[in-house]
Amino acid sequence: MNIHEYQAKQIFAKYGVPTPRGIVANTPDEALINAKELGGSIWVVKAQIHAGGRGLGGGVKLARSLDEVKTLASEIIGMTLVTHQTGPEGKLVQKVYIEEGADIKDELYLGVVLDRAKEMPVIMASTEGGMAIEDVAHDTPEKIIKIAVDPAIGFQGFHGRELVFGLGITDPDEQKKLINFASKLYKVYMDNDAEMIEINPLIKTGSGDFLALDGKMGFDDSALGRHPDIEAMRDLSEEDPDEREAGQYGLSYVSLDGEIGCMVNGAGLAMGTMDTINYMGGTPANFLDVGGKANAETVAKGFEIILKNPNVKAIFVNIFGGIVRCDRIANGILEATKLVDVHVPVIVRLDGTNAEEATEILKNANIPNVIAATDLADGAAKAVKAAKGEK
Amino acid sequence: MSILVNKDTKVIVQGFTGKEGTFHAEQCLAYGTKIVGGVTPNKGGQEHLGLPVFNIVSDAVKTTGATVSMIFVPPAFVGDAVMEAADAGIELAVVITEGAPVRDMQMAKAYATKKGMKTIGPNCPGIITAQECKIGIMPGNIFKKGNIGLISKSGTLTYEGANQVCKEGFGISTAVGIGGDPIIGLSYKQLLPMFEADPETKAIVMIGEIGGDLEIQAAAFIKKNITKPVVAFIAGQTAPKGKRMGHAGAIVSGSAGTAAEKMEALKAAGVTVVVSPAEIGKAVKEALSK
Numbered sequence: 001m002n003i004h005e006y007q008a009k010q011i012f013a014k015y016g017v018p019t020p021r022g023i024v025a026n027t028p029d030e031a032l033i034n035a036k037e038l039g040g041s042i043w044v045v046k047a048q049i050h051a052g053g054r055g056l057g058g059g060v061k062l063a064r065s066l067d068e069v070k071t072l073a074s075e076i077i078g079m080t081l082v083t084h085q086t087g088p089e090g091k092l093v094q095k096v097y098i099e100e101g102a103d104i105k106d107e108l109y110l111g112v113v114l115d116r117a118k119e120m121p122v123i124m125a126s127t128e129g130g131m132a133i134e135d136v137a138h139d140t141p142e143k144i145i146k147i148a149v150d151p152a153i154g155f156q157g158f159h160g161r162e163l164v165f166g167l168g169i170t171d172p173d174e175q176k177k178l179i180n181f182a183s184k185l186y187k188v189y190m191d192n193d194a195e196m197i198e199i200n201p202l203i204k205t206g207s208g209d210f211l212a213l214d215g216k217m218g219f220d221d222s223a224l225g226r227h228p229d230i231e232a233m234r235d236l237s238e239e240d241p242d243e244r245e246a247g248q249y250g251l252s253y254v255s256l257d258g259e260i261g262c263m264v265n266g267a268g269l270a271m272g273t274m275d276t277i278n279y280m281g282g283t284p285a286n287f288l289d290v291g292g293k294a295n296a297e298t299v300a301k302g303f304e305i306i307l308k309n310p311n312v313k314a315i316f317v318n319i320f321g322g323i324v325r326c327d328r329i330a331n332g333i334l335e336a337t338k339l340v341d342v343h344v345p346v347i348v349r350l351d352g353t354n355a356e357e358a359t360e361i362l363k364n365a366n367i368p369n370v371i372a373a374t375d376l377a378d379g380a381a382k383a384v385k386a387a388k389g390e391k
Numbered sequence: 392m393s394i395l396v397n398k399d400t401k402v403i404v405q406g407f408t409g410k411e412g413t414f415h416a417e418q419c420l421a422y423g424t425k426i427v428g429g430v431t432p433n434k435g436g437q438e439h440l441g442l443p444v445f446n447i448v449s450d451a452v453k454t455t456g457a458t459v460s461m462i463f464v465p466p467a468f469v470g471d472a473v474m475e476a477a478d479a480g481i482e483l484a485v486v487i488t489e490g491a492p493v494r495d496m497q498m499a500k501a502y503a504t505k506k507g508m509k510t511i512g513p514n515c516p517g518i519i520t521a522q523e524c525k526i527g528i529m530p531g532n533i534f535k536k537g538n539i540g541l542i543s544k545s546g547t548l549t550y551e552g553a554n555q556v557c558k559e560g561f562g563i564s565t566a567v568g569i570g571g572d573p574i575i576g577l578s579y580k581q582l583l584p585m586f587e588a589d590p591e592t593k594a595i596v597m598i599g600e601i602g603g604d605l606e607i608q609a610a611a612f613i614k615k616n617i618t619k620p621v622v623a624f625i626a627g628q629t630a631p632k633g634k635r636m637g638h639a640g641a642i643v644s645g646s647a648g649t650a651a652e653k654m655e656a657l658k659a660a661g662v663t664v665v666v667s668p669a670e671i672g673k674a675v676k677e678a679l680s681k
Contacts, residue, residue: 085633114493114497114573114574116573116574116602116603116604116640117603117604117608119497119500119501119574120497120501121497134645134646137645138646150501151494151497151498151501152498152501190494193492193493193494195493220492220493220494220639221639222466222490222491222492222493222639223492223493223494223495225466225467226467226492252636252637254630254631254634254635254636256629256631264547265547266545266546266547266548266637267545267571267600267636267637267638267641268543268544268545268546268547268548268571268598268600268626268637268638269545269547269548269551269626269668270636270637271545271600271601271626271627271629271630271636271637271641272545272548272551272624272626272667272668274627274629274630275626275627275628275629275650275666275667275668276667276668276669277629278628278629279666279667280667284629287630287634287636287637289637320547320550320551320554321530322516322528322529322530322546322547322550323528351554352530352533352550352554353530375669376551376667376668376669377667377669377670380667380669
């Protein structure tokens with residue numbers, strides 16, 4: 001789960017990670033009130049969406065008067081912001097964050113992510129703040145410092161020294177401030193079961209203070225149960241409604257841009273099914289894992305979600321029953337054809353636990369749209385043909 | 392021969408009396424696995440499926456002599472359960488539960504390693520030595536005894552792969568589902584040398600997926616150390632970047648962890664890489680006829 005910048009900064013503030021002062025606004029009027037409350041003579045109006053690259057997309061603007069704050073807020077709220085992370089369709093901006101202007105002397109990058117190879121969190125830092133870190137990693141990898149922190153010992157002094165000397169920070173006072181900053185950020189990461197934190201840029205002000213000018217956080221979905229405060233920050237409007245609906249039924253769904261709907265048990269086989277369709281010359285319309293507890297209701301729901309996509313020309317149901325019993329899936333298909341108008345050919349491959357009973361159930365039901373397949377290759381080939389309108 | 396587990400392996404179940412634990416323990420017993428008891432706090436002294444229940448793992452180990460634990464506890468308790476098993480001297484923990492927090496697994500795996508305990512999973516189907524010992528949730532009947540070792544991040548692809556191998560007239564020595572989480576126990580790199588050393592295993596099937604770099608590590612290891620034929624499939628060639636594909640660890644972050652780079656690395660290591668899982672059986676047959 002991801003959260004907005006303003007929410008990440010609320011969490012930072014709780015841990016004493018310094019940020020500029022700011023207040024979130026839902027309307028231009030609120031933006032004006034917030035700017036007045038913050039005081040000063042310069043403000044930044046920042047679109048709040050779950051995507052990076054907001055500045056380049058026109059979602060972050062500087063205001064030099066209160067009038068300008070209101071004007072910019074009214075322009076940004078309601079705009080569809082397109083960045084390199086939103087996809088071409090962009091994202092609707094519903095909130096802006098009004099922040100006091102900052103005296104930027106230097107821009108750094110600081111993040112904490114899980115290093116899967118080392119199996120521990122790693123602090124990533126760079127002098128190249130303000131740039132996309134993927135680009136820095138690609139063009140000048142030597143400019144990224146990585147410091148793995150073993151959770152068994154936590155953030156120690158030497159981690160801090162590796163950080164500041166790696167970044168070339170020589171002023172003892174600044175060193176102390178940045179080490180303190182990073183140590184607190186590590187605590188934010190661990191305490192909240194974060195998956196990643198990214199501050200880009202982390203700025204050094206004219207007076208030698210370090211501030212999180214931006215803040216991005218993602219969390220381990222498996223750990224949200226013990227963080228109701230974080231769960232409460234969930235912004236449903238930022239999530240794909242079909243993926244969310246599928247999730248409520250225990251289905252894992254990702255929409256793609258092809259023509260063949262897929263309903264599969266198990267994430268690996270679901271990806272393998274997409275790959276096989278592709279290999280046979282077709283295009284998958286989605287990833288869908290019905291999970292280990294599939295029943296008639298969830299299968300019917302799966303059909304419903306797949307068929308919402310108007311590009312779908314055929315559906316390939318590929319089940320290798322282990323815990324999932326094939327007869328249940330077969331009954332689910334029957335149920336689904338009663339509940340949902342399944343108007344495209346459905347290719348069904350059922351193997352594993354109770355496969356024979358399942359084949360019998362489908363045969364007896366004699367549904368005109370359902371085509372039986374013997375194995376994965378046969379099913380994928382039939383689905384590709386059916387999507388092309390061939391028999 | 393086989394790897395890690397066989398007909399003599401003594402197994403306890405953590406989360407024994409729960410719904411999942413009960414159902415799958417029954418299935419494993421029916422397969423012939425030597426389950427010797429289980430652990431459920433506050434149910435110690437009771438009997439379940441005709442076997443003793445203990446409050447804590449160390450009591451179960453002392454009384455039964457079990458060396459392997461199959462773990463079915465709820466996600467929030469997985470880390471604790473793994474560390475308890477390690478502390479009690481269990482040699483191998485097989486963690487079936489899906490959805491364990493990553494932070495807990497970091498701690499638990501580090502502790503298990505310190506204690507010398509191997510871990511399989513979490514979020515995996517378990518391990519099976521065909522017709523001897525099944526510790527997990529896989530349908531036992533599709534694993535005919537034979538000479539192919541199988542390592543897979545995905546449960547259903549384990550079944551798909553094993554089924555194809557058996558349809559081609561071969562069989563399975565041991566199949567290990569290593570799980571699809573960001574942090575897992577035994578991986579390709581640790582299991583490949585076990586299969587290399589196992590006289591019963593003639594070829595190895597490895598099934599990977601997008602995310603992380605375990606398959607890349609495996610490729611480097613194979614190039615240097617593995618002489619037996621290896622057939623590989625990497626799931627997620629058609630997966631979009633930045634999207635989590637069902638498994639917590641199956642995500643291409645930035646441009647790292649793509650199927651293409653893993654397939655390239657494996658090919659360069661001399662592995663037969665198939666583009667579709669439907670080709671696994673055939674590829675094994677070809678690899679063994681060379």
